[in-house]
Amino acid sequence: MSDALFRSLDVIEPGALVVYHGSIGSHHGLWLALPCLCLNCARADELGVPDCRFMLIDPWGELSGPHHVRRESITRSSACV
Numbered sequence: 001m002s003d004a005l006f007r008s009l010d011v012i013e014p015g016a017l018v019v020y021h022g023s024i025g026s027h028h029g030l031w032l033a034l035p036c037l038c039l040n041c042a043r044a045d046e047l048g049v050p051d052c053r054f055m056l057i058d059p060w061g062e063l064s065g066p067h068h069v070r071r072e073s074i075t076r077s078s079a080c081v
């Protein structure tokens, strides 16, 4: 199994430390990820957006948030917590 394929199958557990690398450059970095069930994300599901949405929380509480991102925008961090 290739590395990339393995990573694409990687499961994000609730509360996992993840790296955000999506379109919002100022948010790149480490976050805590939780599955998001807010109205906006539920709405995205209804509209047929296939990605499972995640809520990003700043582990240090210094940045605004939470932010709602697509699964493909985050990767589980290899750093241990």
Ligand SMILES: [Zn+2]
Pocket: 036, 037, 038, 039, 040, 041, 042, 053, 054, 055, 068
């Ligand atoms: Zn949401």
